[in-house]
Amino acid sequence: RKEVEQDPGPFNVPEGATVAFNCTYSNSASQSFFWYRQDCRKEPKLLMSVYSSGNEDGRFTAQLNRASQYISLLIRDSKLSDSATYLCVVRDYGGSQGNLIFGKGTKLSVKP
Amino acid sequence: DVKVTQSSRYLVKRTGEKVFLECVQDMDHENMFWYRQDPGLGLRLIYFSYDVKMKEKGDIPEGYSVSREKKERFSLILESASTNQTSMYLCASSSTGLKGEKLFFGSGTQLSVL
Numbered sequence: 447r448k449e450v451e452q453d454p455g456p457f458n459v460p461e462g463a464t465v466a467f468n469c470t471y472s473n474s475a476s477q478s479f480f481w482y483r484q485d486c487r488k489e490p491k492l493l494m495s496v497y498s499s500g501n502e503d504g505r506f507t508a509q510l511n512r513a514s515q516y517i518s519l520l521i522r523d524s525k526l527s528d529s530a531t532y533l534c535v536v537r538d539y540g541g542s543q544g545n546l547i548f549g550k551g552t553k554l555s556v557k558p
Numbered sequence: 559d560v561k562v563t564q565s566s567r568y569l570v571k572r573t574g575e576k577v578f579l580e581c582v583q584d585m586d587h588e589n590m591f592w593y594r595q596d597p598g599l600g601l602r603l604i605y606f607s608y609d610v611k612m613k614e615k616g617d618i619p620e621g622y623s624v625s626r627e628k629k630e631r632f633s634l635i636l637e638s639a640s641t642n643q644t645s646m647y648l649c650a651s652s653s654t655g656l657k658g659e660k661l662f663f664g665s666g667t668q669l670s671v672l
Contacts, residue, residue, distance in 0.1 A: 478659060489648060489663035490601070533601070546661070550600035 450536050452549040460557055463524045467552045469534030470516045478537035479510055479517045483530045484551065490533055493519075524556045561585075564649050564664035571671050577636040579667050581649030588654045590632035591661070592616075592624060594645040601648065607632055608654070639671045 449472045459465050471479075479496035494501065496508040496517050507520040521528055534549035565580035583590065591606040593616075603616030605624040613624050621643060625633045632651075636643055649664040 480659070482661075489665050490661075491663070492660045495659060546603070548601040550598065 450534055450547045450549040452534050452552045454550060455553040456555050458555045458557060459524055461524055461526060464522045465524055466518055466520045467532055468516050468518050469549055471536045473538055474515060476536045476538055480535040481508055481519050482533040482535055484533055485530045526556050529554055529556045562649055562651055562662050562664040564667050566667050569667055569669045571639050573640060573671060575639050577639050579634040579647055581632045581664055582630050583651040587651040589652045591650040592634045593648045595648055596645050641671050644671045645669060
């Protein structure tokens with residue numbers, strides 16, 4: 447079974463801290479990678495796509511390591527509003543929209 | 559902005575009832591999906607559709623069926639609801655091709671089967 451594994455957390459960090467999450471995937475042929483954010487009792491929303499060269503969006507940096515089959519999300523200068531569950535999502539080879547595999551999520555709690 | 563609307567936020571049904579969950583999107587997306595989300599299990603794909611009248615089974619289709627008669631509407635049907643179908647149901651849509659990398663989710667329906 448193709449898997450996407452995440453540490454469920456929770457990660458409890460103070461405001462201003464830097465925190466990093468990793469996600470591993472089992473299928474070396476996976477093509478596309480994403481981080482989604484899900485607030486408590488809300489729907490998931492795309493945070494960012496993850497490109498081979500790595501990408502940055504403000505305080506958020508995503509990186510892909512194909513050799514080791516993991517992706518990472520780094521959050522700098524954490525805000526209270528960053529508290530959420532972060533879902534790692536992988537699209538398998540073939541590109542069918544039905545081949546999106548969701549990790550179970552990593553919970554982040556940012557404290558004052 | 560894309561809007562995916564699910565007909566009910568909370569629903570309570572009895573075992574054996576036929577249940578319809580409706581989902582409508584307003585951005586002319588080709589692809590639509592039904593997921594369920596359970597604590598400790600994450601999101602699991604039930605069915606998806608990439609065109610009108612087309613459907614594909616996801617990872618857990620047993621006990622469910624779907625209908626896509628119009629492009630904007632994707633319905634999930636529980637023919638005979640059971641207690642193990644108590645869950646949060648999330649509908650999503652996306653466009654085809656490179657622009658289809660982003661899934662847009664509805665706000666979910668929390669279904670309780672008693």
